[in-house]
Amino acid sequence: MPITTAFKTEIPRISILDEHGNFDEKLGKGLIPDADLIKLYEAMFTCRRLDDVAFRLQRSGRMGTYPQNMGQEATSLGAAYALDKKDWLVTCYRENCGLFWRGVPMEAILLHWMGDERGNAMPREHYATPIAVPIGTQMLHATGLAWAAKYRGEKQIACTFFGDGATSEGDFHEAANFAANLDIPVVFVCQNNFWAISVPGRIQCSAPTVAQRGIAYGMPCMQVDGNDIFATVYAMREAIERARTEGKPTFIEMVTYRLADHTTADDASRYRDKAEVDMWRARDPMIRVRKHMEKLKLWDDKKEAALLERAEKLIGEAVARAENIAAPHSADFFNSMYLELPPDLALQRDTMQTHSLGQDPSQLANTDHLNRVTEQAH
Amino acid sequence: MANLNMVQAINLALIQEMEKDPRVLLLGEDVGANGGVFRVTEGLQKRFGEKRVVDTPLAESGIIGTAIGLAMGGLRPVPEIQFDGFLGPAYDQICSHAARMRTRTRGAFPVPLTIRIPVGGGIHAPELHSDSPEAIYAHTPGLKVVMPSSPYDAKGLLIASIRDPDPVMFFEPKRIYRAFREEVPEDEYVLPIGKARTVCEGNELTIVSWGASVVQCMQAIEKSGKDIELIDLRTIYPFDIDAIEESVKKTGRCVVVHEAPLTCGFGAEISARIMERCFLHLEAPVQRVSGFDTIMPYYKLELDYMPDASRIGRAIDDIMAY
Numbered sequence: 053m054p055i056t057t058a059f060k061t062e063i064p065r066i067s068i069l070d071e072h073g074n075f076d077e078k079l080g081k082g083l084i085p086d087a088d089l090i091k092l093y094e095a096m097f098t099c100r101r102l103d104d105v106a107f108r109l110q111r112s113g114r115m116g117t118y119p120q121n122m123g124q125e126a127t128s129l130g131a132a133y134a135l136d137k138k139d140w141l142v143t144c145y146r147e148n149c150g151l152f153w154r155g156v157p158m159e160a161i162l163l164h165w166m167g168d169e170r171g172n173a174m175p176r177e178h179y180a181t182p183i184a185v186p187i188g189t190q191m192l193h194a195t196g197l198a199w200a201a202k203y204r205g206e207k208q209i210a211c212t213f214f215g216d217g218a219t220s221e222g223d224f225h226e227a228a229n230f231a232a233n234l235d236i237p238v239v240f241v242c243q244n245n246f247w248a249i250s251v252p253g254r255i256q257c258s259a260p261t262v263a264q265r266g267i268a269y270g271m272p273c274m275q276v277d278g279n280d281i282f283a284t285v286y287a288m289r290e291a292i293e294r295a296r297t298e299g300k301p302t303f304i305e306m307v308t309y310r311l312a313d314h315t316t317a318d319d320a321s322r323y324r325d326k327a328e329v330d331m332w333r334a335r336d337p338m339i340r341v342r343k344h345m346e347k348l349k350l351w352d353d354k355k356e357a358a359l360l361e362r363a364e365k366l367i368g369e370a371v372a373r374a375e376n377i378a379a380p381h382s383a384d385f386f387n388s389m390y391l392e393l394p395p396d397l398a399l400q401r402d403t404m405q406t407h408s409l410g411q412d413p414s415q416l417a418n419t420d421h422l423n424r425v426t427e428q429a430h
Numbered sequence: 431m432a433n434l435n436m437v438q439a440i441n442l443a444l445i446q447e448m449e450k451d452p453r454v455l456l457l458g459e460d461v462g463a464n465g466g467v468f469r470v471t472e473g474l475q476k477r478f479g480e481k482r483v484v485d486t487p488l489a490e491s492g493i494i495g496t497a498i499g500l501a502m503g504g505l506r507p508v509p510e511i512q513f514d515g516f517l518g519p520a521y522d523q524i525c526s527h528a529a530r531m532r533t534r535t536r537g538a539f540p541v542p543l544t545i546r547i548p549v550g551g552g553i554h555a556p557e558l559h560s561d562s563p564e565a566i567y568a569h570t571p572g573l574k575v576v577m578p579s580s581p582y583d584a585k586g587l588l589i590a591s592i593r594d595p596d597p598v599m600f601f602e603p604k605r606i607y608r609a610f611r612e613e614v615p616e617d618e619y620v621l622p623i624g625k626a627r628t629v630c631e632g633n634e635l636t637i638v639s640w641g642a643s644v645v646q647c648m649q650a651i652e653k654s655g656k657d658i659e660l661i662d663l664r665t666i667y668p669f670d671i672d673a674i675e676e677s678v679k680k681t682g683r684c685v686v687v688h689e690a691p692l693t694c695g696f697g698a699e700i701s702a703r704i705m706e707r708c709f710l711h712l713e714a715p716v717q718r719v720s721g722f723d724t725i726m727p728y729y730k731l732e733l734d735y736m737p738d739a740s741r742i743g744r745a746i747d748d749i750m751a752y
Contacts, residue, residue, distance in 0.1 A: 140503075169533065169534050169535070169536050170536055172534050172535045172536065172538070173535050173536040173537065173538040174535065174538055174539075175538070176538065181502070181539070182534065182535050182538075182539070186522065186526050186527075189495060189522060189523060189526060189527060191495075192491065192492060192494075192495025192496050192498070192499060192523065193495060193496075193498050193499040193502060193527070194499060195495070195496045195499055196495065196496035196497060196498055196499015196500040196501070196502065196503060196507075197499040197500075197502060197503045198499075199496060199499065199500055199503070200499065200500045200502075200503025200504060200505045201503065203455065203481065203500070203505060204504075210499075222489075222491060222519070223491055223492070223495060223522075223523075226487070226489040226491055226492030226495065227492065227495065227496075229487050229489065229492065230486065230487055230489070230492050230496055233487055234484070234486070234487075384536075385533070388532050388533040388535075388536050388537045389532070389533050389571060389572055390532070390572070390574075390595075390596045391532070391537075391540065391595040391596060392595075394624060394667075394668030395624075395668070395672075396668055396669075396671060397668070
C-alpha cells in the first residue's frame with residue numbers, strides 16, 4: 053500500500069497594518085472605525101505611560117515588583133475591544149491594556165503590585181478575573197467559566213491570555229483538550245513574546261509556530277501579528293464568532309515582544325541582544341498606529357501632547373488613590389479565608405496582637421484583656 | 431429510612447442535591463456512563479443527563495481547574511478525583527487557586543466546590559490507590575477537609591459540603607464503602623462541618639479518630655472491655671477541638687488513631703492542642719497509632735501498615751498502664 057497523507061493543514065498568518073505602515077485595505081477596511089482607532093491608540097498610550105510611572109514607583113520603593121507591559125499592548129487590547137463586555141477576560145499579568153479597556157480601574161492593578169489584595173477584589177461586572185501568577189493555570193479557569201455560561205445557556209464566552217512559556221505547562225494542554233472535546237467556547241490567546249524570563253521560545257516549542265499547538269486538539273489556529281491592533285481585532289472577531297455560534301474554541305498565537313525586562317526584578321540584558329530589542333522597538337504596536345492615523349489626518353503632535361497631559365492626570369489620580377487607600381487592618385488577612393471564619397481561626401485573629409500563637413487564652417488567669425480585644429475586632 | 435452502605439448513601443446525597451439545586455454538576459473520570467469506578471455515581475448520568483454528569487478527559491488538574499472556573503462562574507461543581515494517589519496533578523489547582531481565591535480577591539470570587547476522593551487502604555488496590563493525604567490539605571489554609579466514617583455521616587456531611595460556600599475536600603474511606611449498612615434517612619439532612627461525633631461515651635480514656643480507622647477503634651474498644659470514649663472527628667479542618675478538650679479533661683488520657691503516616695499526620699496537631707488545652711488534666715502522654723513514615727506498601731503488606739484493633743489495643747493497654 054502506498055503511504056498516504058493522514059492529515060494536512062495550514063496555519064493562516066494575519067497582518068493588516070505592518071511596521072512599515074502598509075495597510076491591507078481588503079482585510080482592514082471598516083474593521084475599526086476611526087473614532088475607535090483613536091481611542092485604542094489613547095488606551096495603548098496611557099497604558100505605556102503607566103508602565104513608566106509604575107517602574108519609577110518600584111525604583112523609588114513605593115511599589116513592589118512590577119511586570120512592564122511595554123510592547124504587548126495591542127494583544128489584550130484587540131481582544132478586549134472585540135469581545136462583548138460580558139465575556140470573561142481571564143488574564144495572566146501582562147494584559148493591563150485590555151483590562152483597562154474593560155473598565156478595571158488602574159488602581160486595582162497598582163494595588164496588586166503594591167502588595168494589597170484589595171486590588172484583586174474585581175467587581176464582577178467587569179467579568180475579569182484577578183491577575184494569575186503561577187503561569188498557565190488560569191486557562192483552566194477560563195474554560196470553567198465559559199463552561200458555566202454554556203451550562204446556563206448563556207451566550208457569554210471566555211478569552212484567556214498566556215505566554216509562549218505557558219504553553220509548556222500541562223494546564224495549557226489540559227485546558228485546550230477540555231475546551232475542544234467538551235465544546236466549550238474559549239478563545240486561547242498566546243502572547244508569544246519570545247522570552248519566558250530568560251528562556252527563549254525555542255526551549256518551549258520546537259514547532260515552526262506556537263499556533264499549531266492548537267491543531268493537536270482539533271482547534272482552529274491562527275498566527276497573528278500581535279503588534280498590529282487591526283490583526284488582533286480581526287483574529288479575535290473570527291474566534292469570537294466561532295465561539296458564539298458553534299460553541300467551539302480557537303487558538304490564536306499573537307506574535308509580539310516584551311520590550312522591557314520580565315519584571316522590575318529582572319535584567320534582560322543578561323540574556324538577550326540589544327540588536328534584537330532594537331529590531332522589535334521598530335515594530336512597536338503604537339508607532340504604526342500613530343503613523344497610520346497621521347496619514348488619515350486623525351492625529352498630530354498637538355493631539356499627542358494633549359493626550360500626554362490627560363494620561364498623566366489619569367495615572368496621577370490612580371496612583372494617588374492606590375497610595376492613599378486606608379491601610380489594611382492587620383486582621384484583614386484572616387477575614388476572607390472562609391465566608392464564615394472557623395472558631396479556631398477567629399481566635400487566632402482576635403489574639404494575634406495579644407497572645408503568642410498556640411497559647412490558649414481561656415487558660416490564662418485574666419482574660420479581661422482578651423475579651424476587650426475580641427470586642428474591638430468585631 | 432433505608433438500610434444503605436456508604437456508596438448508596440453518597441449516591442443518594444448527590445441525587446438529592448442535584449434535584450434541589452440546578453447549579454450542582456458532577457465531573458470527573460468515568461463518573462458518567464460507568465457510574466464511577468466504585469459505582470458511587472451509578473445511574474446519575476442517566477437520571478440527570480450528560481450536561482450535569484460529565485465524563486471529562488483524563489486530567490486531574492484539568493478537572494479541578496475547570497471546576498474552579500465553574501464555581502467562579504456561579505455553579506456548584508462536585509468533581510471526583512478517582513483515587514487518592516492521583517491528587518498530585520491537581521494539587522496546584524487545589525492549593526494555588528481553590529484554597530486562595532476567596533481571600534486573594536477579598537471575597538469577590540468564592541470557590542464553592544466539593545472535591546470527592548476515595549481514600550485509604552484495605553481493599554487490595556494497586557500502587558497509589560491507597561493513600562491518606564488528609565493532613566496535606568488540612569495544612570492548606572482555605573480548604574475544609576471532611577472524612578465520614580459511616581453511611582449516615584457520609585450523606586449528611588456531603589450535603590453540607592456541597593452547600594458550603596468554600597472548597598471542601600471530601601475524602602471517602604473506600605475500605606468502608608460497602609463494609610456495613612445502617613439506617614439512613616431518605617429525607618435530606620445536614621451534619622455540620624466542624625462538629626465531631628461521640629461514637630460511644632466513656633470515662634477512662636478518649637480515642638480520637640476519623641474515616642475507616644473509626645471502625646478499627648470500635649473493635650479495639652469492644653475487645654478491651656475498658657470504659658472508653660470514642661470521638662469521630664468527621665471533619666479534619668476545621669476540627670472540633672472543643673469536643674476533644676471536653677472529653678480529655680474528663681478522661682485524662684487520649685489516643686489518636688489515623689491511617690496516614692505519623693510525622694506531621696493530623697494526630698500531631700491534635701496532640702499539640704491537647705497539650706495546650708488539657709495539660710493539667712493529663713494522666714499520661716497522648717499516644718498516636720497511625721500508619722508508618724513509609725510509602726504505603728503494596729497490598730500484601732497493607733494490613734501491617736494500617737492501624738488495626740490489636741495495635742490500637744496495645745496503645746490502650748500502654749496508656750492505661752502509664
